[in-house]
Amino acid sequence: MFTQEQQLIETKIKEFCAANDIALAELKWQPIPFSGEWGFATSFFQTAANEARAGKGSKLPVPQKAQEIAEQVKAQIGSVDGISRIDAVKGYLNLYFSTSAYASRVVDAVLASRLDFGRGAAKDETVMVEYAQPNTHHSFHIGHARNTILGETLARLVEFAGYKTIRASYPGDLGLGVITVMWMYNRFYKGQEPEGVHERGQWLAKLYVEATAMLEKQENETPEQTAQRESYDAERREMYRKWDAGDTSVRELWRETREWSLEELRDVLEMLDVKIDVWFYESELDEPSKIIVDELIAKDIATDERSQGGAVIVKIDEKLGLTKEKYRTNILLRSDGTTLYLTKDLALAKVKFEKYHVDRSIYVVDVRQSMHLQQAFAILKLWGFPQSEKCYHLGYGFVSLPEGAMSARRGRVVLFKDVADEAVKRVMAVESEKSGDVPASEREKIAYQIGMGALIYSMLSVDNNKDIVFDINEALSFDGRTGPYIQNAYVRANSILKKAQVTSYELQGVRSTFEYELTKHEIELIEQISRFPKTVEQAANEYRPLVMAAYAYDLANTFHSFYHAVNVMQTENEKTRNARLQLVMAAKQTIENALRLLGIQSPDVM
RNA sequence: GCCUCUAUAGCUUAACGGAUAAAGCAACGGUCUUCUAAACCGUCGAUCUAGGUUCGAUUCCUAGUAGGGGCACCA
Numbered sequence: 001m002f003t004q005e006q007q008l009i010e011t012k013i014k015e016f017c018a019a020n021d022i023a024l025a026e027l028k029w030q031p032i033p034f035s036g037e038w039g040f041a042t043s044f045f046q047t048a049a050n051e052a053r054a055g056k057g058s059k060l061p062v063p064q065k066a067q068e069i070a071e072q073v074k075a076q077i078g079s080v081d082g083i084s085r086i087d088a089v090k091g092y093l094n095l096y097f098s099t100s101a102y103a104s105r106v107v108d109a110v111l112a113s114r115l116d117f118g119r120g121a122a123k124d125e126t127v128m129v130e131y132a133q134p135n136t137h138h139s140f141h142i143g144h145a146r147n148t149i150l151g152e153t154l155a156r157l158v159e160f161a162g163y164k165t166i167r168a169s170y171p172g173d174l175g176l177g178v179i180t181v182m183w184m185y186n187r188f189y190k191g192q193e194p195e196g197v198h199e200r201g202q203w204l205a206k207l208y209v210e211a212t213a214m215l216e217k218q219e220n221e222t223p224e225q226t227a228q229r230e231s232y233d234a235e236r237r238e239m240y241r242k243w244d245a246g247d248t249s250v251r252e253l254w255r256e257t258r259e260w261s262l263e264e265l266r267d268v269l270e271m272l273d274v275k276i277d278v279w280f281y282e283s284e285l286d287e288p289s290k291i292i293v294d295e296l297i298a299k300d301i302a303t304d305e306r307s308q309g310g311a312v313i314v315k316i317d318e319k320l321g322l323t324k325e326k327y328r329t330n331i332l333l334r335s336d337g338t339t340l341y342l343t344k345d346l347a348l349a350k351v352k353f354e355k356y357h358v359d360r361s362i363y364v365v366d367v368r369q370s371m372h373l374q375q376a377f378a379i380l381k382l383w384g385f386p387q388s389e390k391c392y393h394l395g396y397g398f399v400s401l402p403e404g405a406m407s408a409r410r411g412r413v414v415l416f417k418d419v420a421d422e423a424v425k426r427v428m429a430v431e432s433e434k435s436g437d438v439p440a441s442e443r444e445k446i447a448y449q450i451g452m453g454a455l456i457y458s459m460l461s462v463d464n465n466k467d468i469v470f471d472i473n474e475a476l477s478f479d480g481r482t483g484p485y486i487q488n489a490y491v492r493a494n495s496i497l498k499k500a501q502v503t504s505y506e507l508q509g510v511r512s513t514f515e516y517e518l519t520k521h522e523i524e525l526i527e528q529i530s531r532f533p534k535t536v537e538q539a540a541n542e543y544r545p546l547v548m549a550a551y552a553y554d555l556a557n558t559f560h561s562f563y564h565a566v567n568v569m570q571t572e573n574e575k576t577r578n579a580r581l582q583l584v585m586a587a588k589q590t591i592e593n594a595l596r597l598l599g600i601q602s603p604d605v606m
Numbered sequence: 607g608c609c610u611c612u613a614u615a616g617c618u619u620a621a622c623g624g625a626u627a628a629a630g631c632a633a634c635g636g637u638c639u640u641c642u643a644a645a646c647c648g649u650c651g652a653u654c655u656a657g658g659u660u661c662g663a664u665u666c667c668u669a670g671u672a673g674g675g676g677c678a679c680c681a
Contacts, residue, residue: 033625045624049661062661063624090625135681172681282681311679325608325677334679341681370610371676397611398675427644434644450644461630462619465611467674474618474631478644481619481630488644496641538622550620553629564637564646584641606644 001106001530002040002097005082009095013042016076022069023050031527032094036520038527039083039096044069048091066091099523103514103583106530110586111512118533118593120162120540128166128352129155131364132269132276135172136261137181139205140268141413142470143399143406149459149599150396151364152274153545156597158362161540166356169276170348171265173258174283177208177408179243182253183236184211193260198417201264204257209411244338268416271452273599278356280348289339289347293332296346301382302332311335316378327378345376346383353387360390362543367395367465394543397467414470423451423476430478431606438605449601451476453483456600460549481553483600486591489556489563490602493588496568502581512582513575521562522583528558529590536597545598552594559587 010027017024025046032041048065060068070088077086082101087094110117131151134144152167159165172178184207185193193200215233218225242250269276293312296302302314311334316327332343352358363373373393380388400406406413427447431438438446458475462468478484518526532551539547568584571577592602 028622028624030622030624041625043624045661052661065661066624092625175681177681313678328609329678331679336679338679340679366681367611368675369681372681395611430644435642437642466619467612469618471618477631479631480644482644484644485630488642492642492645499641542622546620550629557629560645561647563641567641569641605642 001109001533002102005080005095006040008080009077009083012077012080013073013093016073017047020072021056022047023054025050031531032092032096036523037085037096038099038102038523039094041092041094043092044073045091063091099518100514100516102530103518103522103526103579104512106526107512107514107579107582107586110529110589111582114589115593115596117589118536119160120533120537123162123164125359126164126166126357127158127360127362128168128278128356128358129158129362129364130168130170130280131155132169132265132274133171133365134265135175135177136258136265137173137178137204138208138261138408139202139413140265140416141406141408142416142419143413145272145416145419145455146396146399146459146468147364147366148269148272148274149456150394150464150545152272152599153460153548153597154362154364154394154543156599157536157540157545157548158543160597161536163360163540166277166358167275168278168280168352169265169269170280170282171262172282173261174243174286176240178254178258179240180211180215180236181208182243182250182257183232183239184208184214185257186239186253187232187235197263197267200260202415202417204261205408205413206411208408212409271417271420272456273601280351282344285344285347285351286339288351289343290333290337292347292350293339293343296332296379296383299383301379306333306335306337309335314375314379314382316375316382319382320378327375330372330375342372342376342379345372346379349376349380349385349391353385359387360392361387362392362394364394364396367397369393370395392543394464396464397462399468399470401470414472419455419472419475420448420452422472423455424448426476427451427478435606442605446603446606449603450478450484450487450606453487453595453600454478455483456598457483457486457549460545460598461553463546464544483598484606485560486552486556486595487600487603487606489559490588490591490595491604491606492563493559493584493591494604496563496584497581497588499569500581502585510582512579514579516573516576516579519566521558521565522580525558525562525583525587528555529586532590532594539597548594548597552591552598555587555591555594559591562587 006029013027014024027042029040029042032039044066045062048062048069052062052065067088067090070091070093073093074086074088082098083095084098085096129151132148134140155165155167181204189207194203215229215236239250243254293302297304297312301319302312304312306312312332313329314332315329317325330342331340333339349361352361365373370393377388377391380391401414424444424447427450428443431443431447454476461481535547535551539545566580568577568580571580595602
């Protein structure tokens, strides 16, 4: 927010260095730490090191030399409009703001932009974020939730940063797992499905567990059991064959059961406030991907070894001219001519680039598929798509349970819906004792917002490449570094404004005046608010939801401290009180904007 | 065997190559007649090992140790 001052100072520093034959290193700006005052800083260590290496000037150790330069620069700059004080400390040049002017600038900027405060300038690039890719015929578990939460936050970040953003979901709706569920249903449960979107979706997952148990070879099987199992498996394979051949009744069964899963998925996404723009289905990419294989063979990217009883493969390293093994070789078509995951991903990428004009393509996919995606990107490059350079795999660590890995086969999963329900229950339990004035009609809705806030934040506050052992008590904790903590800061800000009866017209559109001695807490709050736009930029550029999650907590933390230290309503001086109320409005707005990027709601009361 | 990720306080996690490594939980001690104590304030407490690069390394490089994950007809 302070680029003008920064540039002015930078110019002065450059002039000084040029005049004195100092090889200035790149200037990097940062906030001044440990300050009750407020400003920005840069250091001269690199410059001093450059000088020392060139053998110029005094032979001081680098830190002293940096300090010397800082002092000289300070003397050279003199006074700058809007900067109250300049210090040269330990090799750093610290520039302190004229507090009241900057306080007004920050607060007014927030109040002028409101929901758009922090939004980046519109960019001429289209980003597609692909996430929410669960398989159909299974139920949505907490691992899928991590994927979806990460993807949605990333989508919100890049969108807010100014990119045209397309949200894509890619459910896996074919394969042996899907057929297994269909076979189980058709054989034993036809027409017995329960009512209710989630009940039905979860029931399909139960069928899968039951079917797996029936179809897996058991220890100490009797001959009858073996025969039974083999006969079941033959039925299943026959069903797969029919599906593949386009058999009408099997296809109809498939469409019907698939829809049950998709209904549940859509409901879950709504619960998470996710609005998918484009749905891709694996089944729809099967045929197109076969055509692509022919093209890749024709272009001599893929090698057809089918005549020797082999498969169609891509020797990626060889084609890229790499001598060291990196991407290795992968298969595009099985020897029986059927496609694989990689084949379909290539077809999907083509659609993304050609039909949706995607410049950047982000894949939010389990880190275990890292190799697979690197291979896919490499093949896209060979294929001649320049966008392959801007394909990015946002991998994320495994979500496991304290008792071990989740397993859909064995039914050892924690379902998202169950956690969400539990979250509401727990919030309702504390709501009655902790909050007085939550209207009865709003109770459940607010409990849901808080419960989801806790769950979402717990997923976002861990760096994406780290594994998570899911502990429901930790995920739904409401104390400390959590979603509800941040929501509570918002509620408190709102509460002050309500009490003060600041309605929209009185203090809005009126330029704030901070013509008084600001407390340390106010300055820190303003400083924190001013960092929001840069944080958006950083989080979006680096594809790191965690950066925004960390910021949201820091902002809330600063607000809570301010709240305790400064009593806004009891401020005697009216001008000071008004300025503080505007600061509270700005803080409230910024917290809301940050939470919105995380996909967390901001309840007015809690 | 090759590739890759991770290693920070008792536990869970932060930290553009730069100033005093930051939080939460747990423990201990304070703070509600005052804008909501789902909060605030304080105490205790940490960079896996060995080299290297650098003026400066938790951060980069190499090796090691420990633990995940991946490596052609699964997704």
